[in-house]
Structure formats: structure tokens, C-alpha cells
Amino acid sequence: xxxxxLIEIAEDIHADNxxxxxxxxxxxxxxxxxxxxLMSAPGSGKTQTILRTAAxxxxxxxxxxxxxxxxxxxxxxxxxxxxxxxxQLNTGGFCHLDAxxxxxxxxxxxxxxxxxxxxxxxxxxVCPAEFDTGAIAKxxxxxxxxxxDKPLKYPLxxxxxxxxxxxxxxxxxxxxxDFDMTKLRAxxxxxxxxIEIFGISARTGEGFDEWTxxxxxxxxxxxxx
Amino acid sequence: xxxxxLIEIAEDIHADNxxxxxxxxxxxxxxxxxxxxLMSAPGSGKTQTILRTAAxxxxxxxxxxxxxxxxxxxxxxxxxxxxxxxxQLNTGGFCHLDAxxxxxxxxxxxxxxxxxxxxxxxxxxVCPAEFDTGAIAKxxxxxxxxxxDKPLKYPLxxxxxxxxxxxxxxxxxxxxxDFDMTKLRAxxxxxxxxIEIFGISARTGEGFDEWTxxxxxxxxxxxxx
Numbered sequence: 001x002x003x004x005x006l007i008e009i010a011e012d013i014h015a016d017n018x019x020x021x022x023x024x025x026x027x028x029x030x031x032x033x034x035x036x037x038l039m040s041a042p043g044s045g046k047t048q049t050i051l052r053t054a055a056x057x058x059x060x061x062x063x064x065x066x067x068x069x070x071x072x073x074x075x076x077x078x079x080x081x082x083x084x085x086x087x088q089l090n091t092g093g094f095c096h097l098d099a100x101x102x103x104x105x106x107x108x109x110x111x112x113x114x115x116x117x118x119x120x121x122x123x124x125x126v127c128p129a130e131f132d133t134g135a136i137a138k139x140x141x142x143x144x145x146x147x148x149d150k151p152l153k154y155p156l157x158x159x160x161x162x163x164x165x166x167x168x169x170x171x172x173x174x175x176x177x178d179f180d181m182t183k184l185r186a187x188x189x190x191x192x193x194x195i196e197i198f199g200i201s202a203r204t205g206e207g208f209d210e211w212t213x214x215x216x217x218x219x220x221x222x223x224x225x
Numbered sequence: 226x227x228x229x230x231l232i233e234i235a236e237d238i239h240a241d242n243x244x245x246x247x248x249x250x251x252x253x254x255x256x257x258x259x260x261x262x263l264m265s266a267p268g269s270g271k272t273q274t275i276l277r278t279a280a281x282x283x284x285x286x287x288x289x290x291x292x293x294x295x296x297x298x299x300x301x302x303x304x305x306x307x308x309x310x311x312x313q314l315n316t317g318g319f320c321h322l323d324a325x326x327x328x329x330x331x332x333x334x335x336x337x338x339x340x341x342x343x344x345x346x347x348x349x350x351v352c353p354a355e356f357d358t359g360a361i362a363k364x365x366x367x368x369x370x371x372x373x374d375k376p377l378k379y380p381l382x383x384x385x386x387x388x389x390x391x392x393x394x395x396x397x398x399x400x401x402x403d404f405d406m407t408k409l410r411a412x413x414x415x416x417x418x419x420i421e422i423f424g425i426s427a428r429t430g431e432g433f434d435e436w437t438x439x440x441x442x443x444x445x446x447x448x449x450x
Contacts, residue, residue, distance in 0.1 A: 041267040042350050042379060043371025070351065072377040093381070095320065095351040123378065125267050126295065126320040126349050145370035145393065146268025152297040153348065154267060156318070168370065174399045176428065203401065 017131055021099035024106075024134030034061075034116045034219035035106075037097075037135035039157065042123030044143040045167040047075045048202035050118050054084050056205075056212045061115040061219055066105040068097050068122050075120060085109055096127040099134040116219050125150070129157040136222055139215075143168040144179045151187035158188050162218075163196040165211060170201045242356055246324035249331075249359030259286075259341045259444035260331075262322075262360035264382065267348030269368040270392040272300045273427035275343050279309050281430075281437045286340040286444055291330040293322050293347050300345060310334055321352040324359040341444050350375070354382040361447055362440075368393040369404045376412035383413050387443075388421040390436060395426045 028035050040046050047067075054063040064085040067076040076088030087108045089101055102119060109117060119135060121128045140161040142150055145168060151158045158164065166184065171177055181199065188195055196214055200207035253260050265271050272292075279288040289310040292301040301313030312333040314326055327344060334342060344360060346353045365386040367375055370393060376383045383389065391409065396402055406424065413420055421439055425432035 041348070042375055043266060043368075069378050071380050074374060074377055093355075095349075122351065123266070124320075124349055124351050126347065127352065130318075143268075143370065145368065145396070149299060150267055152299055153294050155296050168401075170401055171370070171396075171399070174396070174401065176393070176395055176399065 017098045017100070020103065021132040021134040024099050024103055025136065028134070028136060029225070031111050032223050033106075033111050033114055034137070034222045035102075035133075035135045036116065036118045036137045036139055036215070037121060037128075037133045038118055038139050038141070039121045039125070039128045039161070040123060040141035040143070041125045041146060044123070044141040044146065045202045046120045046123070046141060047078055049141060049165060049167060049200070050120060051079065051082055051084075052202050052205060052208055053118070053212055053215065054082070056208050057116070057216060060216050062113060064109045064111075064114040064117045066102065066109070066117060066119045068101070068120060070094070070122060085114065091122060095122060095124055096131050097121050097133050098131045102133045102135070115223060116215075125154040125157050129154075129160060137162045137218055139163045139165065141165045141167045142184070144171040144177055147177075148179050148181070148184040148187070151184070151191055155191050158195070159191040161192070161195060163198065163211075163214065164188055166197065166199045167202055169199045169206060170204055242323045242325070245328065246357040246359040249324050249328055250361065253359070253361060254450070256336050257448050258331075258336050258339055259362070259447045260327075260358075260360045261341065261343045261362045261364055261440070262346060262353075262358045263343055263364050263366070264346045264350070264353045264386070265348060265366035265368075266350045266371060269348070269366040269371065270427045271345045271348070271366060272303055274366060274390060274392060274425070275345060276304065276307055276309075277427050277430060277433055278343070278437055278440065279307070281433050282341070282441060285441050287338060289334045289336075289339040289342045291327065291334070291342060291344045293326070293345060295319070295347060310339065316347060320347060320349055321356050322346050322358050323356045327358045327360070340448060341440075350379040350382050354379075354385060362387045362443055364388045364390065366390045366392050367409070369396040369402055372402075373404050373406070373409040373412070376409070376416055380416050383420070384416040386417070386420060388423065388436075388439065389413055391422065391424045392427055394424045394431060395429055
């Protein structure tokens with residue numbers, strides 16, 4: 001294995017992706033669409049969070065969704081069933097989305113009628129952090145059952161997100177988890193002092209007012225140019 | 226980007242890894258060590274499951290552990306604190322372990338005194354499935370809060386594991402999750418008819434008798450040559 005050749009190829013991939021991501025961001029500014037890259041481990045509640053977020057934003061922002069999965073289209077079907085414009089990307093084994101895939105997804109959405117598009121990235125705390133999708137904002141979910149030690153283990157993801165949604169906070173009261181919100185906040189802020197942290201439950205809706213107010217403010221600021 | 230060149234490089238990496246994994250399996254047979262590759266999403270309970278498994282196997286099998294993380298050594302410290310031989314591998318951003326990394330880990334363990342070594346792979350349901358670590362058995366954990374739809378989304382991982390541990394079954398009684406064990410079993414078996422499925426709670430110990438009996442039987446069969 002020629003390691004130098006391998007590193008060159010990896011650099012080519014990243015340089016190419018950065019270029020496409022830059023083009024996409026210019027297009028989003030022109031077309032007036034705020035694009036959010038939502039990332040998390042599998043099963044943290046991305047789809048449920050998107051459904052409730054879109055519902056809460058009704059009358060404030062018109063939402064579309066790009067769903068990504070290695071296989072299946074169950075998430076896009078769930079989103080479309082609520083009357084939200086949604087497109088499903090299957091990565092065919094790929095562990096993350098890149099800017100080219102996201103561009104292809106956006107091309108299938110009626111952007112003229114949308115203010116905000118949320119990308120549900122592949123469930124993975126590692127690889128998606130390394131690829132710029134062209135999104136304007138990056139948001140991650142960590143769910144309470146996953147534990148408060150995750151910033152120690154997946155530092156890149158925590159260090160580059162604008163907001164952290166701590167989902168399934170209704171699990172705190174079960175006594176089954178030793179999740180410590182104070183420790184989590186300290187660990188996340190040590191990696192990323194400016195990260196916004198919202199405790200939410202996508203099941204009950206707790207905490208969604210603060211989160212959607214923030215999202216709506218960020219989108220308005222971008223859309224105002 | 227030259228896609229043909231990229232695919233060739235990817236094939237080189239996999240062919241090279243297969244060779245190292247094959248060598249490692251021959252060495253494990255010679256030295257009498259049963260190596261298990263334990264995989265899951267972040268926060269499914271790999272470390273707690275390993276701790277309880279090693280404790281339950283005391284007097285039956287002598288256990289060692291290879292901990293892998295992108296960063297930090299908190300897991301190896303937790304394992305070593307229980308008197309279990311443990312080594313920590315930091316992948317430095319890498320999203321999975323390969324056979325070379327595992328060989329390096331094994332070289333740091335007192336193999337002559339061990340019957341079983343469990344690898345705690347990087348928390349990721351995607352990439353670790355694609356790389357043969359040289360392990361004799363592959364085991365995955367899915368935890369109840371992650372949801373019963375995960376076989377639909379991460380089919381490769383479910384299709385290649387010998388056993389599936391459904392962890393945090395004590396969460397079923399909270400009423401906070403709509404996890405359906407019957408659906409999960411059907412979805413996993415559709416991908417992998419021979420997969421062994423054990424419901425466990427690494428917190429309470431529920432289900433560990435069945436799981437460790439199976440593990441112990443598989444290890445004995447391998448060690449008997």
C-alpha cells in the first residue's frame with residue numbers, strides 16, 4: 001500500500017468537496033434557503049426531531065427535508081406523510097454525505113417555496129464531521145441514553161457544531177441513566193465554547209420553543225442577507 | 226477526481242487488510258486465543274457489557290480487552306480498574322479498526338495467560354462492518370433507545386454478526402420507547418437467519434447467563450481446535 005498516494009487521493013477528495021460546498025453556499029444565498037446539516041449517532045432521534053421542528057416552525061418558516069440513509073426510505077416516507085417536502089438519498093454503503101450528494105438532493109426540492117432545508121445525515125458521529133455538505137449551520141443531537149462522556153470520544157463532531165440538542169431528556173427521570181447534564185455541558189463547551197446547547201424531548205416537545213426560536217433567528221439573519 | 230484510481234486504492238486497502246486478518250487468525254489458533262470483535266453505535270453500552278461479561282466469565286475463561294476510540298482512554302482505564310488486562314488504541318480520527326491495528330493491540334497483551342480477548346471497536350454502525358479485524362467472532366450491540374428500525378438502515382452490520390445483544394432491555398418498561406422486540410427479531414433474521422439474539426441489561430445483569438453461556442461455548446469449541 002502506497003501511503004503517500006493514499007494521502008494525496010484523500011486530499012483530492014477533500015479539496016474537491018470544499019469547492020462544491022462553497023458553490024452550494026453561494027447558491028443558497030442567491031436562492032434564499034437556510035440549509036442545516038443535522039448529525040448524530042444512530043437512534044438519537046433525528047427524524048422525530050425534524051418532524052416536530054417543522055411542525056413548530058409552521059407559519060414562521062417553510063421547511064423541506066433531505067433524508068440520507070445507507071439503505072431504506074422509511075424516514076423520507078415518515079416525513080412526507082406529514083406533508084413536508086422530502087427527498088431520500090441512499091448512500092449505498094457510504095458513511096456520510098458530501099456536498100455533491102446534498103446538491104443532488106436539493107435539486108429535487110421546490111427551493112423557491114422553501115426557507116429552510118434540514119439534512120438528516122447518516123447516523124454516525126465520526127465520518128459526517130469530516131465532510132462539508134455546504135450547509136450554513138451544523139447541528140448535532142446527543143441523546144441521554146448515549147451517555148455524557150461522548151464529547152471525550154467524538155471530539156471533532158462536538159467542536160464544529162453550532163448547536164447541540166440533548167434529546168430524550170425525559171429519560172433523565174427514569175433513574176436508569178447516570179447522565180449528568182452539568183458534566184456534558186462542561187465537556188462540550190471545553191471543545192467548543194460558543195456551542196448552543198438545548199435540552200429537548202422530541203417525544204413530548206419539551207425544550208422545542210428555545211430550540212426553534214434559535215433556529216428561526218439564525219435562519220432569518222441569513223435570509224435577510 | 227479520478228474515480229477508477231480511487232476504487233483501485235480502496236481495493237488495495239481491503240486486499241491488504243484481508244491478508245493481515247488471515248495471518249492474525251492463524252496466529253490466534255496457534256496461541257489459543259478466541260478474539261471477539263464487539264461493535265455498536267456510540268453509547269449502546271459496549272464498555273459496561275464487556276465489564277459484566279468478563280466478571281461473569283471468571284473461573285471459566287481468562288479475558289483481556291482491546292479498547293478503541295478516536296480519542297481518550299477512559300474506557301481502558303475503566304476496564305483496567307477492574308483488574309482486567311486492557312490496552313487502549315487511539316485511532317486518531319479513524320472511524321474503524323483494521324487487522325493491523327488489532328495486531329498491534331494484541332502484541333501488548335499477555336496472550337499466554339488469556340483465553341478470550343474482546344475488541345471494543347469504535348462506536349459506529351457503518352464503517353467497522355466493512356473491515357475484517359481478524360476476529361474469530363463478530364458481535365454487535367443494539368440498545369433499546371436506538372429503536373427497532375436499525376436493521377433497515379444499517380443492514381451490513383446486522384448481516385455479518387454472529388450474535389446481536391439487545392442491550393438496555395430495562396428501558397422497555399419505562400414506556401418511553403415504542404421498541405418492538407418481535408419486529409426487531411424479524412428484521413435482523415431477515416438479513417441474517419443464523420444470528421443469535423440475546424436481550425440483556427448490562428446495568429442489571431438480566432440475560433447475561435444466556436449470552437455468556439453462548440460465548441463460552443463458542444470459545445471452548447475454537448480453543449479445542
